[in-house]
Amino acid sequence: MEGKCRAGALVSEIFKKEGVQYLFGIPGGHIYPTMERCEELGIKFIGVRHEMTAAFAAGGWALTTGKLGVCTGTAGPGVTNLLTGLANSYVGGFPVFALGGKARVTESDRNELQDFNQMAILSQMTKHSRAVAEVKRIPEYVGRAVAQATTGRPGPVYIEIPRDLMESEVELSAVAFQENYCVAGKPQGDPASIQAALDLIKQAYKPVIIAGSGVWFSQAHQELREFVEKTGIPFATRNAARGCITDKHPLFISPGYDHPILQALMAEADLAIVIGTRPGFTLGRGIFRKDLKIIRIDIDAAELTNQLDITVGIHGDAREVLKQLNGGVDQGSHPQWAGFLNAVKQQFAGLFGQMCDPAHTPIHPVHLMNQIAQRVDEETVVVIDGGDTATWATLVLPAYGPGQMLSIAGTSFGPLGVGMGYAIAAKLAHPEKKVIMVTGDGAFGYGAAEFDTLKRYGLDITTIILNDGLWGMIKRSEAKKASGKARFVGVELMEEVRYEKMVESLGGYGEFVTDPAEVGEAIDRALASGTMSCVNVITDPQFGPPSR
Numbered sequence: 189m190e191g192k193c194r195a196g197a198l199v200s201e202i203f204k205k206e207g208v209q210y211l212f213g214i215p216g217g218h219i220y221p222t223m224e225r226c227e228e229l230g231i232k233f234i235g236v237r238h239e240m241t242a243a244f245a246a247g248g249w250a251l252t253t254g255k256l257g258v259c260t261g262t263a264g265p266g267v268t269n270l271l272t273g274l275a276n277s278y279v280g281g282f283p284v285f286a287l288g289g290k291a292r293v294t295e296s297d298r299n300e301l302q303d304f305n306q307m308a309i310l311s312q313m314t315k316h317s318r319a320v321a322e323v324k325r326i327p328e329y330v331g332r333a334v335a336q337a338t339t340g341r342p343g344p345v346y347i348e349i350p351r352d353l354m355e356s357e358v359e360l361s362a363v364a365f366q367e368n369y370c371v372a373g374k375p376q377g378d379p380a381s382i383q384a385a386l387d388l389i390k391q392a393y394k395p396v397i398i399a400g401s402g403v404w405f406s407q408a409h410q411e412l413r414e415f416v417e418k419t420g421i422p423f424a425t426r427n428a429a430r431g432c433i434t435d436k437h438p439l440f441i442s443p444g445y446d447h448p449i450l451q452a453l454m455a456e457a458d459l460a461i462v463i464g465t466r467p468g469f470t471l472g473r474g475i476f477r478k479d480l481k482i483i484r485i486d487i488d489a490a491e492l493t494n495q496l497d498i499t500v501g502i503h504g505d506a507r508e509v510l511k512q513l514n515g516g517v518d519q520g521s522h523p524q525w526a527g528f529l530n531a532v533k534q535q536f537a538g539l540f541g542q543m544c545d546p547a548h549t550p551i552h553p554v555h556l557m558n559q560i561a562q563r564v565d566e567e568t569v570v571v572i573d574g575g576d577t578a579t580w581a582t583l584v585l586p587a588y589g590p591g592q593m594l595s596i597a598g599t600s601f602g603p604l605g606v607g608m609g610y611a612i613a614a615k616l617a618h619p620e621k622k623v624i625m626v627t628g629d630g631a632f633g634y635g636a637a638e639f640d641t642l643k644r645y646g647l648d649i650t651t652i653i654l655n656d657g658l659w660g661m662i663k664r665s666e667a668k669k670a671s672g673k674a675r676f677v678g679v680e681l682m683e684e685v686r687y688e689k690m691v692e693s694l695g696g697y698g699e700f701v702t703d704p705a706e707v708g709e710a711i712d713r714a715l716a717s718g719t720m721s722c723v724n725v726i727t728d729p730q731f732g733p734p735s736r
Contacts (some may be wrong), residue, residue, distance in 0.1 A: 193562070197224075212258065217351065219288075247606075268304075411507050422529050430595070572593070659681065
């Protein structure tokens with residue numbers, strides 16, 4: 189490359205080389221040279237209304253495409269506003285690149301505008317973080333960070349560049365660009381461990397597969413499906429792996445959380461094959477009995493024995509390991525075990541179907557979720573936000589395709605407000621698909637201003653609000669501990685707020701629903717509106733999801 193450019197443009201050159209399509213953030217002088225060059229290279233800048241949304245959108249891009257998501261924040265508060273989204277990606281293991289601005293080197297420690305020790309904080313919640321001190325090395329720093337974000341166990345990375353360096357001119361002939369910053373090869377499992385796993389699978393009568401985010405980020409959905417269909421083993425998907433095999437598959441158990449159907453099977457299972465996921469808040473350690481044989485597959489060798497006493501551990505990339513297993517496993521089936529699964533599923537469907545009267549007013553949350561579920565197909569991305577709302581949605585809403593369910597339940601971090609960022613990313617990645625965001629009235633407030641973003645970029649996302657006038661999850665959890673007529677502090681929201689009017693005021697379509705008979709048709713009209721839309725559904729606050 190010849191000529192001169194502002195140093196910040198070098199960041200954009202590596203982004204282009206690595207296939208970045210969108211940069212999420214808010215404009216700022218500290219980062220403007222990178223923003224400007226990104227646009228020139230065809231990397232679209234998506235200007236949101238809060239940097240937290242930008243970080244969630246970068247994570248959402250990774251969740252819906254399997255590829256690196258990129259966000260940026262100008263110096264000081266612009267960077268600190270990214271923190272919640274980056275922490276979510278850190279806990280979940282999402283490949284995200286965050287670019288931070290920084291006050292000029294000459295302004296450091298002089299109480300100048302937005303000068304702040306950002307690195308001390310960001311280094312604690314990212315997989316890799318560096319401050320650039322030499323402009324000619326920007327490609328090296330950015331390329332190395334991309335490799336860190338996308339290889340091994342994925343995670344967020346952070347690079348910051350002081351403003352005087354970002355804006356300085358650099359002679360391109362003096363800058364070294366590597367041909368490759370990432371390698372395509374992925375680690376396979378040890379052959380002895382593969383054979384030990386194959387022996388256990390052959391001996392098992394009641395095996396279960398629990399597949400998590402490692403399957404998605406290795407893009408192993410085809411290999412997982414082949415493994416399921418070759419062995420006849422029932423499976424549950426969780427976190428980023430939801431939809432990697434459609435929920436319509438006859439061997440699908442349930443979402444891979446502490447779901448009643450999965451719990452029933454795990455109580456009887458003689459082998460669990462755990463792929464790319466960890467127990468914790470949404471998958472309790474107690475579900476794995478002491479006498480249960482466990483095969484565990486993970487890209488991180490240290491995770492193999494983390495919290496579980498395993499029988500066989502296989503260190504490797506989920507896709508590569510599944511290829512190895514598919515090459516050695518016998519064609520099999522477990523008809524009695526599959527029959528037990530179907531009986532449990534039918535029992536659960538009957539019990540769950542009895543939970544609500546579809547004519548009940550105010551509207552029962554299960555009735556609302558059932559109406560949404562009927563409108564989810566293979567061309568629908570479902571985004572889930574909120575507390576109790578997310579629990580109901582996780583229990584009821586299906587995932588029919590890879591990268592098509594993006595949920596607050598996808599990590600144990602549990603940050604309210606993920607919805608808008610995830611939905612924006614999903615619509616940009618899949619403009620041909622319906623994107624339905626399901627949220628509570630509490631969580632809705634975190635991203636309400638982003639309807640302005642949806643309008644500016646023409647993103648026709650349909651938002652459905654479970655509006656019960658409460659921080660419901662908190663009130664219900666505190667009510668269990670309270671005695672007598674306890675007064676609950678801060679858990680009440682305004683009743684029947686017309687949130688859809690906010691959307692209408694920004695040029696969107698809105699509906700306010702109080703009649704249970706109108707829920708389905710209101711959702712249909714919103715989906716058909718051709719613009720951003722909001723269906724604001726008043727639900728009965730007395731009904732909370734089953735407790736853990």
